[in-house]
Amino acid sequence: MRDVQKTIGNLIDRQSTAFIGSVSQDGFPNVKAMLAPRKRIGLKTIYFTSNTSSMRAAQYRENPKACVYFCDRRFFRGVMLTGTMEVLEDSESKEMIWQEGDTMYYPLGVTDPDYCVLRFTAESGRYYSNFKSENFEIEP
Template sequence: MEATIQKLIDHQKLAYLSYVDEAGYPNTKAMLAPRKREGLKTFYFTTNTSSKKVQHFRTHSKASIYFCDQRFFRGVTLLGEMEVLEDQASKDMIWQEGDTMYYPKGVTDPDYCVLKFTVVSGEYYTNFKVKEIDCINE
C-alpha cells in the first residue's frame, strides 16, 4: 500500500493544505505539489513568507495535507505538524529554476520560505473504504 500511496502523491500537481484559524474556522489552500518528500513522513513546500498561512504556522503547527486522484476517486489525508523554515540551507534545498516568477529576488528573497510538514498519522481512501496508513511511524 505504501508504494501505491507514494505513486498517487507523486502524480499530483496540487496538494491541499488545511489548518484551523484563530477563530476556529477551517482554511484550505491549494499548494503546488511538494518539492521534496521523505517517504510518507516528511514533505517540503515552497510558499511566500508574507502569506496568512505562514503567519498562522509560526504559532500553531497542526495541519493536514490531502492528495486526490480524481480519475480513480481515491485520496490520502495526512495529519501532522508544520514548521516554517527560513534558513538558507532549506531554501537552497528545494529551489528550482523558474522560481523567480514567484520570488523575484531569487533564492535569498525574504518573501520565500519553506514549509516542512511532518506526518503523525494518515488515511488512504480507495474502493469506497478508508484504510489507516501503518507505514508512517515505522
C-alpha cells in the same frame, strides 16, 4: 493495502496539486490548494514552497497542526496525512528545494525574504479508495 509506502507514495507523486490545511486564529479549519511538493522523504516529511508573508505561514507559526490531502480524481481516491507544519527560513532549507523558474514567484531569488519553506511532518494517515477508507501508520 499491501505496500502502504509504494501505494501512497505513487499517489502523491502523480498529483500536480496538494491541499494543505491549517487552523485559523479563531479555531476554524482553512484549506488551500498548493503546487505539488518539492521534496518528499517517505510519507513522513513533505516540503512545499510558500511566501513568508502569507496568511498560511502566519497560521502555522501560531498553530502548527496541519493536514495535507492528495486527490487522484481520475480513480476517485485520495490520502489525508495529519501532522505538523513548520515554516523554515534558513538558507539550507530554501536552497534545498529551490528550482529554476522560482524567480517568477520570488523575484529576489533564493534569498528573497518573502520566500520560505513549509516542512510538513506526518503523524498519521487515512487512505480512501474503492468507496472505503482505512487508516495507516506513518513509518519514520
